[in-house]
Amino acid sequence: MKNLAPAIFPPKGIGDAKPANKAVLDWVQEIAKLTQPENIFWCDGSEREKDFLIAESVKQNVLIELNEKKVPRSYLHRSSPNDVARVEQFTFVCTRTKEEAGPTNNWAEPGETYAKLQELLRGAMRGRTMFVIPYIMGPADSPLAKIGFEITDSKYVVLSLRIMTRMGQIALKRLGNDPDAEWNRGVHSLLDVNPERRFICHFPQDNTIISVGSGYGGNVLLSKKCLALRIGSYLARKQNWMAEHMLILGVESPEGHKHYVAAAFPSACGKTNFAMLIPPAHFKGWKVTTVGDDIAWMRIRDGRLYAVNPENGYFGVVPGTSNKSNSNAMRSIAHDTIYTNVALTDDGDVWWEGKDGGPPAHAIDWRGNDWTPQSTEKAAHPNSRFTTPMRNNPALDPDVEKGEGVPISAIIFGGRRSDTVPLVYQAFDWNHGVYLGATMASETTAAATGAVGRVRRDPMAMLPFCGYDIGDYFQHWLDIGKQLTNPPLIFNVNWFRKGADGKFLWPGFGENMRVLKWIIDRCEGSGGALKSPVGWLPGPHDLDLAELDIDHNAVDELLCLDHEEWQKEIAAHQEFFDSLGGVVLQELQKQREQLAAGFQP
Ligand code: GTP
Ligand code: SPV
Ligand code: MN
Secondary structure, rough: OOOEEOOOOOOOOOOOEOOHHHHHHHHHHHHHHHHOOOOOEEEOHHHHHHHHHHHHHHHHHOOOOOOOOOOOOOOEEEEOOOOEEEEEHEEOOOOOHHHHHHHOOOOHHHHHHHHHHHHHHHOOOOEEEEEEEEEOOOOOOOOOEEEEEEOOOOOHHHHHHHHHHHEEEEHHHHOOOOOOEEEEEEEEOOOOOOOOOEEEEEEEEHHEEEEEEEOHHHHHOOOOHHHHHHHHHHHHHHHOOOEEEOEEEEEEOOOEEEEEEEEEEEOOOHHHHHHHHOOHHHHOEEEOOOOOOOOOOEEEEEEEEEEEEOEEEEEEEEEOOOHHHHHHHHHOOOOOEEEEOEEEEEOOOOOOOOOOOOOOOOEEOOOOOOOOOOOOOOOOOOOOOEEHHHHHHHOEOOOOOOOEEEEEEEEEOOOOOOOOOEEEEEEOOOOHHHHHHHEEEOOOOOOOOOOOOOOEOOOHHHOOOOOOOOHHHHHHHHHHHHOOOOOOOOEEEEEEOOOOOOOOOOOOOHHOOOOOOOOHHHHOOOOOEEEEOEEEOOOOOOOOOOOHHHHHHHHHHHHHHHHHHHHHHHHHHHHHHHOOOOHOOOHHHHHHHHHHHHHHO
């Protein structure tokens, strides 16, 4: 078999940042004994280490160096064509009992699963280097911060985690010598990148993750979906905080009033774009800043929710990114970025569908084949991604390193819905907001393998990421609400409603500022709204649509409630609750009855 990750041999002073903590050392020895690597590389996160790993990755064709003038210090990685997205069917939550994992997770018995994974990992790193990566999730001084270690045989994972987390010495320092300190154990091996031997397994009760057989994204950057969301949500319930699939943004008025907003949209439904929103010219003096683009960890302080972004970088969808849709993202990815599965132009630049300017006359597509504009295949994979440090973002919020977090004024849920769901509406109160989150749905995207465009319920955008029973998760939301004296207002948005012609009714992107402004007005107690069965809806004059080229009929369509569609929607809510067995709470059933009553003839 071809060795996918040949060993590398660093010069003295690189790869020898052995931690002092005995618990970590024992665990690494145990994994090394099992996987039999050629050598162990202890990462420290230094520049020297990075330069060395990049040079080796280029030598071994793990990375392709891009044109230094076009995209300085940036690289292209091509993953295996069988390995381009998260694999939900091979993702397991291995709690002691099936009930603890609940009806929405794949469950596997922990003992059997450890045994199976051990067999797969036995000798898996022969001839390879085993990297030990220490990292922190969250600002180092935050009460919410968590430490993780990832063992991996992939250089791409090391270089990516270096961008995505606070990695290296900083984590070793924070961990210290305490043998009883809390830290997450992550083990990853590429094996032979074979979908038949691809498993992403979580053992919440042991704070352990084992991922084998993939080299891509959320399957292998164990800090992200695995720790920050699946294990994170499990710990959050036990420790009375929240781990959510939410962006966090700051919005400041020309008068200097600032609010922070967190928004949960499913994968590839607009979090990164919303987090980097650039207000249109009409909103002169308004400023939107990014705290995080994917994950929020929130805790209660003085009766409010405060959020930190546990991550240090962005793993964002590339296709569709342009100066028109998201110039902050374009500036972020103009340098020091790792691209995965985009096209390579003849002059060493990157290209993707939707980039500014026309397509190149010739390129190498994401699979490594020749591509021209006449090709029927896409040049970049629909789930191609950039990995870029958050420091590159020109709109980075100044409080992103604040350990205590930023106070959240509003929580927004949203998904891709061609019909039924209005552009924006507000929940009547916290519990009603929990119902909106619990029943939200979205058309599926390329971020996970499987059919695209199918409407599926995705509660709080956490369906693939909740590390325990979803009924207990809903209860946790209700319990948090009871502890808040100043809870965030809760909203639902839908940028993706389509007209009869099949086109989006709403221009989206920067123009979403108009919706955000209404949300902020509501938080300030100044925005107008009409009561409807689904919640508070803006009247046509409550949204500031000045200088927006949009048809009045389109606005009416965006805000309307179609009774027939809502009858179907409410039936789908019930069907979803039924599919969860007995886990759905009385409070949510009560909310559903109230909603249904609002649509009685
Ligand atoms: P993940 O990283 O998978 O969690 O995705 P995300 O939620 O961060 O989504 P992202 O912002 O990367 O957007 C995903 C896709 O949705 C891209 O193709 C965007 O161009 C598109 N998109 C984002 N915002 C809007 C919008 O307001 N309107 C429309 N029509 N499309 C949008
Ligand atoms: C998502 O799917 O929500 C992502 C991409 O952010 S991945 O990291 O692959 O999960
Ligand atoms: Mn995401």
